[in-house]
Amino acid sequence: MTVPPFAPPTEADIAAVSRQLGRPARGVLGIAARCRCGAPTVVATRPRLDDGTPFPTLYYLSHPAATAAMSTLEATGDMPRLAALLDGDVADAYADAHRAYLADRARIEEVPEIDGVSAGGMPTRVKCLHALAAHALAAGPGINPIGDLALERADWSPESCDCGAAAGPAPDVRRAS
Numbered sequence: 001m002t003v004p005p006f007a008p009p010t011e012a013d014i015a016a017v018s019r020q021l022g023r024p025a026r027g028v029l030g031i032a033a034r035c036r037c038g039a040p041t042v043v044a045t046r047p048r049l050d051d052g053t054p055f056p057t058l059y060y061l062s063h064p065a066a067t068a069a070m071s072t073l074e075a076t077g078d079m080p081r082l083a084a085l086l087d088g089d090v091a092d093a094y095a096d097a098h099r100a101y102l103a104d105r106a107r108i109e110e111v112p113e114i115d116g117v118s119a120g121g122m123p124t125r126v127k128c129l130h131a132l133a134a135h136a137l138a139a140g141p142g143i144n145p146i147g148d149l150a151l152e153r154a155d156w157s158p159e160s161c162d163c164g165a166a167a168g169p170a171p172d173v174r175r176a177s
Contacts, residue, residue, distance in 0.1 A: 003104050017062050030044045036158070041062065045060050056118065056119055059101075059119070065156045066133065070133050085149070094122060098122035101118040119134075133147050134147075136148050
């Protein structure tokens, strides 16, 4: 479980995230969740990118296997099934998750253009399981009920390591003779 402030990312973290995303990582504040092997799983991103663009997604799912698992859930219709659960205690907990997300982002920077906007459809819709799972992984179990359920339903788990492909090629450690 990680909340702001985050330890600054290392050059190796930035390189790993860039490999995972297939593009240069932008606005990385730190790594909010890691795989069992230590590879980044969730990136904490600045609320305002270097070019001035507001970026509401504080917790960004970067791990390819986790991302693929959330994409599969979305493609197979889990979002409407999860949205149907937004009633009573689940709706209340989801609203609390929204407020926690906003509080985490406010600890970093206030960005008026995204005031009140969290991620993933919170607090009343289920719009992006990637964002909700990222929040659940960063905040820990029991904070985001829909993110927790998405992780339970996924064919990927933070308890197992699928980083062979996510880690990219192994560094060349041969010594010159």
